[in-house]
Amino acid sequence: MARGAVTITPVDGPIRGNAAPPGSKSITNRALLLAALAEGTSHITGALKSLDTTLMARALRQMGVDVTEPDATTFVVKSLGRLTAPSEPLMLGNAGTAMRFLTAAVTLCEGKVVVDGDAHMRKRPIGPLVAALRSVGITATDTDGCPPVTVTGAGRFGAGRVEIDGGLSSQYVSALLMAAACADGPVEVALTGPEIGARGYVDLTLAAMRRFGADVEQTGAQAWRVAPTGYRAAEFAVEPDASAATYLWAAAALTGGAIDLGTPASAFTQPDAAAAAVIASFPHLPAEIEGSQMQDAIPTIAVLAAFNENPVRFTGIANLRVKECDRIRALATELNRIRPGLAEEQGDDLLVHSDPTLAGQRLPARIETYSDHRIAMSFALAGLRIEGITILDPACTGKTWPEYWQVLDGLGVRLS
Numbered sequence: 001m002a003r004g005a006v007t008i009t010p011v012d013g014p015i016r017g018n019a020a021p022p023g024s025k026s027i028t029n030r031a032l033l034l035a036a037l038a039e040g041t042s043h044i045t046g047a048l049k050s051l052d053t054t055l056m057a058r059a060l061r062q063m064g065v066d067v068t069e070p071d072a073t074t075f076v077v078k079s080l081g082r083l084t085a086p087s088e089p090l091m092l093g094n095a096g097t098a099m100r101f102l103t104a105a106v107t108l109c110e111g112k113v114v115v116d117g118d119a120h121m122r123k124r125p126i127g128p129l130v131a132a133l134r135s136v137g138i139t140a141t142d143t144d145g146c147p148p149v150t151v152t153g154a155g156r157f158g159a160g161r162v163e164i165d166g167g168l169s170s171q172y173v174s175a176l177l178m179a180a181a182c183a184d185g186p187v188e189v190a191l192t193g194p195e196i197g198a199r200g201y202v203d204l205t206l207a208a209m210r211r212f213g214a215d216v217e218q219t220g221a222q223a224w225r226v227a228p229t230g231y232r233a234a235e236f237a238v239e240p241d242a243s244a245a246t247y248l249w250a251a252a253a254l255t256g257g258a259i260d261l262g263t264p265a266s267a268f269t270q271p272d273a274a275a276a277a278v279i280a281s282f283p284h285l286p287a288e289i290e291g292s293q294m295q296d297a298i299p300t301i302a303v304l305a306a307f308n309e310n311p312v313r314f315t316g317i318a319n320l321r322v323k324e325c326d327r328i329r330a331l332a333t334e335l336n337r338i339r340p341g342l343a344e345e346q347g348d349d350l351l352v353h354s355d356p357t358l359a360g361q362r363l364p365a366r367i368e369t370y371s372d373h374r375i376a377m378s379f380a381l382a383g384l385r386i387e388g389i390t391i392l393d394p395a396c397t398g399k400t401w402p403e404y405w406q407v408l409d410g411l412g413v414r415l416s
């Protein structure tokens, strides 16, 4: 979308209709990488085509993998089952999955690989993953704990035990697990440090690995053993994106409407599907929402909370400070831009002082997105009930949902 800003006209009744979220970003980027590590031709259908998956596909092409796109939701990946060191750095924008997954996977190249991202990505921590790679004998350096990362691959992932602190990001754990199946012996991936947030993403990784032929078993509450099977090409169907679904669930809840997504909440395997039940309790959201297992849904629920009957405290969300932007700060700042005093940061908690009378008011606010797709998509929801909400930089939704504004338009939401 070329427009520099979009203003949402509040709806005058419940939103009803059909609207499907795009394919899952998390699953598409796992499938792309696993298909690239498999010898043969894989078909990935129902896939997300967005900036994050385009960056992953481009990086794989740079490493000699043939990735084609016969239609708007399919990737065909033809690979010899190995990656060759690219001549140029892999530039991964602000795609956390691509950045973390590839940092571990490029150890399978022979030679030096630079893995880098944009200015936002260069502030997102990757030190624990790089330290884990070093602990198994891989030459790898980061830049003050962040990208760019330089990895000198030896053409294989070392066998043995690798420990990882996934406290800052579960993506480190997923990255190691996926690369580990290409080692020359069994690898044990063991968690150290605190319990990881968003553990459901590790389950998503294990499921995708198994679909591409991996043999991985959980050996304890905090450890997995990955057999050195490599991967087999597969026919892989991606399910719709649960984080994207939260905007549709919330749009329906906030307007008293009903949107048929074509997929029931119970059919999603992604962690953010847990948000469906929380959103369904609106306008009686719980007084405390522990967000560690549905982190990407928190911006959606926080905006919804502004219209709730009672205040909501969000806990367990410290990791939101190291996402595309500091989402705790961004949510508090932008909610307060709509009406001062609406939200506050308390340590790493976010407290939203709800006010059901916000609906129907005119409260002009130009919402800063911090280049974060979820800030843009979630604050658009406020515009369904409040007059005067303008989202700056609406194109940033292209990271995971380029068609977001068209989908709202298709549901009868007026945008100008």
Ligand SMILES: O=C(O)C1=C[C@@H](OP(=O)(O)O)[C@@H](O)[C@H](O)C1
Pocket: 025, 026, 027, 096, 097, 168, 169, 170, 171, 172, 174, 197, 198, 201, 295, 296, 319
């Ligand atoms: O593994 C994944 O696909 C993801 C894991 C989560 O990140 P962290 O593991 O960094 O919390 C989530 O926020 C991100 O959007 C996708």
Ligand SMILES: C=C(OP(=O)(O)O)C(=O)O
Pocket: 094, 095, 096, 097, 098, 296, 323, 324, 374, 400
């Ligand atoms: C945190 C997110 O993305 P990533 O970590 O994959 O950049 C997200 O999509 O909300």
